[in-house]
Amino acid sequence: MTDLVDRARGLIAPGRRSVLGLAGPPGAGKSTLAAELVADLGEAAVVVPLDGFHLHDDELARLGRADRKGAPDTFDVAGYVALLRRLRSEDVVYAPLFDREREQSLAGAIPVLPEHRLVVTEGNYLLLDQPGWRDVRPLLDECWYVDLDDAVRVERLVSRHEGHGRTRRAAEEWVTRSDEANARLVVPTRERADLVVTAG
Template sequence: MIRRQTVRQHSRLLALARQSADAGGRRILGIAGPPGAGKSTLAAFLADALGPSRAVQVPMDGFHLADVELRRLGLLDRKGAPETFDAHGYAALLRRLRTPSSETVYAPGFDREWEQPVAGSLPVPPDVPLVITEGNYLLLDSPEWRPVRPLLDACWWVSLDEDVRLRRLIDRHVRYGKSRAEAESWVHRSDEANARLIAPGREAADLVVELPPGEHGAGTGRAPGA
């Protein structure tokens, strides 16, 4: 396990992920960080580079509660906050992925156009050695999310220049249907509240990944809270 280093080169990150895939058995790599930092993009890069026989990306976003349930709970305007996810279900999936089995595990994904979870859409074959999971709350120190960290063999924290991160967050919300005014309001009211909440988690990460401001593709990830 790498401890408290800062890495900027994608080649070095890929080498570390390859080491995990080659270590024997099933390993789970977590990628955490604030909304819009580029977690999903980095996870996809690693999974694509290693190939489907060696790595599968399983996003935390698949455990968003559906809008119909958020509406029932009165939490629709908080979508993306910690309490709008099935944290216990996510931890249960990670436990299942860590348990040796001869069966394929089907994980939920997230539809970016509809902004809804999609059950059973991500197959994880039993012989794939590395699962890469990413999301805001992997290092959140709260009762619901605390069980997640011990289930990860390593957890990286992705950091990006704040101005770039905010601009990309706003652009993302506009791309998925909000007006620019609505996007700016959502980012400063909701996404940034979540970013402040998880900020202490950086100190608990095994590795800090600092993406340069001009990193192409960073922050183009999935759903609110990604």
């Protein structure tokens, strides 16, 4: 972990704000790594997750996408790209946060302040080479791919969904149908990363 913290610290440069991306499949440990990095870096760093750009459930229902929330086309990718651009040019930016208890995004919940010289942003699709998503990578100083053994990752996902109220059977069904379909899109992006981090 020390090497990762040192590498992240090396991205901090005077006179500008840097952005480090953490990509990887669902359940790989991206948010955990992001939190650990920021905790070690202190007041100079802040986490801004992609999950804050989930489309609202009502909009997903209107679009007929509610049954696969978390797929690439269930995010406001244009809004996310616009935020990444603002992080480069504005001292104070307010970013949305995804509340996992309510399964909803909360606007303006994360203040990115002048003292935050490094933003750590994490999400599944930061390296995805698809329309909209391919605009993300040029706005990141580095992007790391977080990898984890598939069996461990899937079990973590099932436990996560159980913790949010699904039955074991419903959790396993969602992971198989939705999360793993998304993972299959993400895994090939591994080769575009600056660094592969194997999570424990």
